[in-house]
Amino acid sequence: MAVALDRHLHTSMYFFLMNLSMLDLGSISVTLPKSMVNSLMNTRLISYHGCITQVFLFVLFTTTDFALLTIMVYDRYITICQPLHYERVMNRTACIQMTAGAWISGIVYSTLHTGNTFRLPFCQSNVINQFFCEIPQLLKLTCSDLYLSEVGFIAFGVFIGVNCFVFIIVSYVQIFKAVLGMPSENGRHKAFSTCLPHLTVVSLLLFTSFFEYLNLTSTAASNLDLLMGVLYTVVPPLMNPIIYSMQNKEIKAALQKLIVWRIFTKN
Template structure:
């Protein structure tokens, strides 16, 4: 998404040529393949860990840091290596996104009209906000020292990076679509009309 924004703002005349079907397939495939490899490594290592800390996971789901709390002290080093691989993967994505947005902001700040700058920023900031939320909370969850007791902060961070970004993505990107905005305003008008009609019926 960052690369798409970069090309559309910094190289608008080359957009059709650069962001073609092949480029989209390659970007989607690289995201899927890296995610599958990372997940497979975590899953494989989880089955090799010896657990000696009980069977209660202090989380909504079997998250890796919470599983490591239950592992025997000398049996989870391979999982730590996989976590380091995952962090390197996330950091490389973060560096790529940061470089893309630095170029975008440099280009946007050179736009003479304030309306043009506002329009360019409005296309980038929602994506940047969601990605920052995901990367910061996930990095915090996986890099902070594990504690023996569960905390509300652990649960909140897990919700922030597993539930909130996927939930916000369709909302953020759909709000920019004129057809969806029109359908939403029609639906809201219909709901208000139905409520008013029902309240008038109760009064009669």
């Protein structure tokens, strides 16, 4: 709301942040509320169609989130390493196209992933060792060799994720080289204070989700699965607002103006 209503924040970086906030809100809303309701009602139930919806939305938001984080690294790379080309490369049209591409990729991948998972026959049990419907846990309940096609989808997702992560690492190496050459100590501190937490969150999201999705051979229930589920579903959406909003003076100023405006409007 702050980005949409404040004209000073109508730049590519804040456009990406606005989309990231919507993705984080959607991702956390898909899993935690249902888990909290089940806890309060002392039940562990979810309907079959509810499980399908949860899987589809979670994969959609998580995939798009990672794609957008990759785009944001590219935006930071152009800003710091090629500032004279920024207006040409990261213009309004390019930002909209990249963001739309992230959303469309997430929708397509989530549709194929979810459809391929729920066409499998489940005959082992109806209990999964996780606080939400998670594809790796669902695949452990199938009794058909057709699950290997879903493993292929997972392998493809891992391949794309690894390539994105390599791109992020290479971009950050270039960014850190440029930052270390800055004469201003304040500029170096500002760049590192954003880049390092961003890299930490991306790494956490990638490696914990990889652990879950590649741990298909284990059929035993494990508390480690629950821990990993929490780490890649709860921590990144919690950390992103802290990294990008609570430490950002322009965002805080826009929020203050928004709150004051609402108070005076009501009065």
